[in-house]
Amino acid sequence: MPVDEFAGKVKGKIAKEVSSRGKWIFVRLEPAYFMLINLGMGGDLVYFTQGGELPEKYQFKLAFTDGSGFTIRFSWFGSIHLVHEKDLAEHRLTAHLGLSPIDDTFTPEYFKRLLGKRKARIKSFLLNQKNVAGIGNVYIQDILFVAGLHPDREISTLTEEEAAQLYDAIQTVLNRSVQLRGLEYEKDFYGRKGGYTMKEFLVGYKTGHPCPTCNTRIERIKTGSTSSYICPKCQPLE
Amino acid sequence: MPVDEFAGKVKGKIAKEVSSRGKWIFVRLEPAYFMLINLGMGGDLVYFTQGGELPEKYQFKLAFTDGSGFTIRFSWFGSIHLVHEKDLAEHRLTAHLGLSPIDDTFTPEYFKRLLGKRKARIKSFLLNQKNVAGIGNVYIQDILFVAGLHPDREISTLTEEEAAQLYDAIQTVLNRSVQLRGLEYEKDFYGRKGGYTMKEFLVGYKTGHPCPTCNTRIERIKTGSTSSYICPKCQPLE
């Protein structure tokens, strides 16, 4: 959408509820629109006060009538979509998102039924936002380590117990990050860096380091097109 | 659909126009229905007169009020779908069929635009019924030979001339078959075998025979999951 058209449609609207699903942020603009924001492979969405400092670099700025507002710096592949409310349910990129793992309705039972008896590999399945919305290649590393699962395990071979452990691992890792307000290289709305530092990682990005459980050297392997960091002893493939 | 339900819906209707698209036969049943027939990997759909002979073996029979009718013997993977006319446009298996190459609107210009600059291999593209409806693994053999193209040629590398030759080859081979009323092992509605015999094939199913153009031995190769018969000299891959 051309910038003019975007600005024309947004100007004068009132920003209402802000929600999220997976990696998407939904801002309701009254009347009749939604602004959908996706930071892609990284970026900062930060607030500024009236007369306050703005970041050196940003690609998007939205100002409120009181002089405050926010900017967005996209680092790679981010996007903003402006969608009429009547088109929201069919919006190609967000209509088919799965549930957020930290959603109340994402129960152990829901997760077990979702897994079913598929042929897919567990990592590939969890990274697919249509299945579960919000897990990326950063958090998946420790999730699978905590669950004791190799990224290439076929879902149909998971035992009840393994599925339950996986559910718990997802909750543990993601809630820890929520608590710490995200990764070190991310900022929250008020510009504060996240507290989820390298020290938090158990195996992710720790190639050659000892496994925190068994001291085996952590390996980096290729799983499809993404990298995985695993303890070969704690996460065997059989 | 259970047999009873099928029979109940068909009984008393009037068979109107019969048409085809690719490998599908459409029979309009008045009022409000279409019977869609697909013979899959082979079968005979033959008429019988009142009091006339019926084939020894068949899986489907439809009788008209005058005592005539037709039977279908399916050899593999055939099917009949009964669809309400209001659902026809969304019917999963027929809604996305491409044009028949012998349709009037299948012009050289249409074909050239359809090919575009894709990465797909030419054989795989032509066998996909969403692109072009009606070419199977039998006729594709001589089509590609007549066009001088290797089945694995990338579409984006085709010259204007090669695309034009391919268009002509499709027309030549398919029209010849229409003229001869199909393959030797097929029957028309009146039970007559087709006249497109093995003698008509140039390279298809002729492994080891000399190429009709250059005498090179014809080879059988694997292309994806299908077999291809080619003259390695007339159909080089570069």
Added chain:
DNA sequence: TAATCTAACAACGA
């Protein structure tokens, strides 16, 4: 021999 849908996977590009 012949057909084709589906799921999973890989290459590619923005």
Added chain:
DNA sequence: CTCGTTGTTAGATT
């Protein structure tokens, strides 16, 4: 650190 698109392949279908 992402993900949609396109195309390929293995498996299933009866």
